[in-house]
Amino acid sequence: MSPAQSSPAEASEAYDVVIVGAGFAGMYMLHRLRRLGFSARVYEQGGGVGGTWYWNRYPGARCDVESMQYSYSFSEELQQEWDWTERYAPQAEILKYANHVADRFDLRRDIQFDTRVERAVFDEQTNGWSVTISGGKTVEAKFVVLATGCLSNARKPDIKGLENFKGPVYHTGNWPHEPVDFTGLRVGLIGTGSSGIQSAPIIAEQAKHLTVFQRTANFSIPARNATLTDEERDAFRNNYSEIRRFAREVARNGIYAEQPDRGALDDSEDDRHARYGARWDRGGLTFMYAYNNLGLDLAANDTAADYVRGKITEIVKDASTAKLLQPNSHPIGTKRICIDTDYFATFNRPNVSLVDIKTNPIEEITANAVRVAGADHEVDALVMATGFDAMTGSVARIGIRGRGGRTPNQKWAEGPKTYLGLMSAGFPNLFIITGPGSPSVLSNMIVSIEQHVDWIADCLLHMRKQGLATMEADGGAEDKWVAHVNEVAHGTLYPQANSWYMGANIPGKPRIFMPYIGGVGVYRRICDEVAGKGYEGFVMT
Numbered sequence: 001m002s003p004a005q006s007s008p009a010e011a012s013e014a015y016d017v018v019i020v021g022a023g024f025a026g027m028y029m030l031h032r033l034r035r036l037g038f039s040a041r042v043y044e045q046g047g048g049v050g051g052t053w054y055w056n057r058y059p060g061a062r063c064d065v066e067s068m069q070y071s072y073s074f075s076e077e078l079q080q081e082w083d084w085t086e087r088y089a090p091q092a093e094i095l096k097y098a099n100h101v102a103d104r105f106d107l108r109r110d111i112q113f114d115t116r117v118e119r120a121v122f123d124e125q126t127n128g129w130s131v132t133i134s135g136g137k138t139v140e141a142k143f144v145v146l147a148t149g150c151l152s153n154a155r156k157p158d159i160k161g162l163e164n165f166k167g168p169v170y171h172t173g174n175w176p177h178e179p180v181d182f183t184g185l186r187v188g189l190i191g192t193g194s195s196g197i198q199s200a201p202i203i204a205e206q207a208k209h210l211t212v213f214q215r216t217a218n219f220s221i222p223a224r225n226a227t228l229t230d231e232e233r234d235a236f237r238n239n240y241s242e243i244r245r246f247a248r249e250v251a252r253n254g255i256y257a258e259q260p261d262r263g264a265l266d267d268s269e270d271d272r273h274a275r276y277g278a279r280w281d282r283g284g285l286t287f288m289y290a291y292n293n294l295g296l297d298l299a300a301n302d303t304a305a306d307y308v309r310g311k312i313t314e315i316v317k318d319a320s321t322a323k324l325l326q327p328n329s330h331p332i333g334t335k336r337i338c339i340d341t342d343y344f345a346t347f348n349r350p351n352v353s354l355v356d357i358k359t360n361p362i363e364e365i366t367a368n369a370v371r372v373a374g375a376d377h378e379v380d381a382l383v384m385a386t387g388f389d390a391m392t393g394s395v396a397r398i399g400i401r402g403r404g405g406r407t408p409n410q411k412w413a414e415g416p417k418t419y420l421g422l423m424s425a426g427f428p429n430l431f432i433i434t435g436p437g438s439p440s441v442l443s444n445m446i447v448s449i450e451q452h453v454d455w456i457a458d459c460l461l462h463m464r465k466q467g468l469a470t471m472e473a474d475g476g477a478e479d480k481w482v483a484h485v486n487e488v489a490h491g492t493l494y495p496q497a498n499s500w501y502m503g504a505n506i507p508g509k510p511r512i513f514m515p516y517i518g519g520v521g522v523y524r525r526i527c528d529e530v531a532g533k534g535y536e537g538f539v540m541t
């Protein structure tokens with residue numbers, strides 16, 4: 001491998017590394033590689049940086065990890081200078097931050113926007129990749145890094161008659177860049193995951209009528225969003241090194257927070273109620289850290305689920321609507337828990353109705369209505385908050401060909417197989433950032449992104465120093481890792497839910513719990529040990 005130190009890499013159309021995607025992973029990967037003297041080119045299908053925050057512009061979109069923690073830690077100056085305005089940053093502010101990072105670190109000159117990577121083919125003679133981009137141009141790369149995101153392949157479900165609908169159809173994960181005005185319109189919202197739950201209250205404020213079509217009722221905790229004060233910002237800034245260390249090494253999900261010290265059944269009912277109450281009042285994801293066994297023990301989990309179901313009954317005035325909104329199909333937290341602002345209260349509005357499509361699935365979409373159980377619910381616009389082909393979808397849609405021309409789809413027909421979520425045997429010199437088999441979507445994504453980027457950068461540096469050209473996951477090491485990922489998942493309640501973690505939202509997708517649930521600290525130590533032992537489990541030549 002030869003870092004491009006002489007002639008500009010672009011002239012030769014050959015790079016040490018091609019990075020796919022300019023979200024938070026792609027941007028930081030580029031920054032690290034450039035600093036190490038590697039030539040790198042990023043291809044980004046969007047017109048700007050930001051990845052998920054570039055596409056998900058739906059009303060109410062904001063991050064459910066607090067802004068002071070959902071941010072890069074690699075630059076002390078950056079984390080000291082950026083002023084987050086709210087406890088949970090809205091999409092527009094995160095996108096502004098991404099643009100600030102791109103400018104501050106002069107990233108744009110190595111990013112080509114509005115460009116999809118269509119194909120990446122491994123050449124077994126040269127041990128490199130030929131990468132074909134939209135427009136048909138092919139560039140060569142020794143390494144390819146997929147920074148394609150885990151929730152970037154928005155999926156409109158195949159509902160009968162959808163093509164006949166006369167009004168606009170939006171997807172939350174691919175929202176127009178211009179503001180959408182629902183004033184005076186009857187809006188149908190399909191999907192009640194995080195995106196649907198965030199957008200419903202905002203759409204309801206604007207629309208003439210909002211009809212929410214609910215297949216699975218979801219658990220949601222109030223965000224209690226608020227403006228951040230200088231004191232609150234300083235509390236983080238003055239302690240960032242310890243907060244970041246804790247998030248990386250101690251917290252299971254990469255979020256600095258008080259860790260639970262006991263199980264739910266160790267407390268009396270009154271004490272439990274008080275503890276849940278305090279966390280409900282505080283708001284946010286840490287509701288699930290009330291006890292240390294909520295993800296492990298169904299009886300413990302039921303106590304938290306009952307608490308939230310009780311809250312829904314308290315908030316929603318109409319008893320039958322409240323009952324329908326109460327989740328009963330999965331343990332709390334086993335589908336990604338939602339964080340909302342006034343979601344349940346929205347159903348008290350006279351212009352909002354809820355339609356159960358679990359008991360009676362949507363029969364058909366007509367020119368102006370959604371038909372359920374023979375009744376037409378007339379709508380002028382449809383919002384699909386129907387989620388993503390998560391974790392594997394964005395890898396599968398690139399025409400990747402590894403050894404023997406094999407595609408990831410062929411190899412992953414029974415579920416994704418990777419070693420550490422970083423590489424998959426048969427696809428040498430191809431890294432995935434926050435891939436399946438790593439903590440990824442179960443964590444604060446930026447913590448996991450930084451860990452993977454640093455690991456990959458260190459690895460490439462090691463290879464350069466050692467004069468190594470090729471790296472590939474060993475099939476045996478990969479099999480052991482996949483077995484471990486499964487074993488850890490099956491020690492928890494998570495596989496009980498029909499979640500996108502399990503691939504359950506995509507008809508025909510294999511049911512495998514995709515992320516690694518062992519915790520970011522444990523995982524980081526495993527990755528560091530692997531590197532410390534000369535990249536054990538990888539074959540390097």
Ligand code: N01
Pocket residue numbers: 062063064065151157158159172173190191192193194195196198214215216336339357385386387388441500505
């Ligand atoms: O997608 P989802 P999302 N007919 O897959 C329903 C992150 N995120 O975009 O549960 C009818 O969770 C589906 O029903 P069911 C976060 O990690 C974060 O909301 O499959 N309904 C479900 O209700 C999150 O988990 C933030 O039965 C259909 C909904 O559509 C992830 O992204 C904000 C259907 C899809 O929910 C994905 O969230 C937003 C069909 N054919 C997203 N197909 C924050 O940071 C699907 N559904 C706050």
